[in-house]
Amino acid sequence: MTGELDLGTSPMLRQAVVAAVADGHNNLVIDLSGVDFIDSAGLGSVIGALRRVRSHDGHLLLVCSEQRVLRVFEMCDLDRVFTFHVDIDSAVGTPVQV
């Protein structure tokens, strides 16, 4: 994802996650490193992604190092729910915790 994740752009994320899970990819990494703004509608789409992969016994990791975006997760206590990585290599190299 790049740009701003809000009510207007979050449907793209939802559709991508639905398509990936439908294709059998239950362990996903969402790369938010190009996202410089997120609001609660954007957070909602990420929560929806987590719920979807978990319902298929999968896992979701997020790539994000933008402080403005991380702060929004923190304000909503969602930093306790998601696992963040600084880059894709770090995320895909992480052993899945069951």
Next chain:
Amino acid sequence: MSGIVELRVPAAPEYLQMVRSVVGATASTGANLKPERVSDLRLAVSEAATNAMEAHGQSGVEDRVIIRCDLSASQIEVEVADSGPGFDPNSLSPLPDVDSPDRLRYESGLGVSLMHHLTDETIVESHGNGTAVRLIVHFGD
């Protein structure tokens, strides 16, 4: 610098980015407002405008959403007004704790609490023919 900037936008999410940009630019002209506080106000306005657009969409209202920035020497006040069906701000239920599995069932419901968190004052006035949210950020804090 003081003055008023008013936007009247269709209730369509593709206008949210423009709303944030205009509010951010207006707030940046305020005296010594830190970039972090401008970012906070942009997020709060995004929350209010999102709720307003959804209220119009859910009720089939075709009126425009009004965003009015009132800049004074001491503060910026942004009012986001819609013509939706309104709601009782006191009836909002807290979301389940993030440690609860039920929390993932909720993809919305964070907006009003975020607005309070991000501004010095958030005032929600709602009645049967619309809602007005006033977001106030003081300069110099």
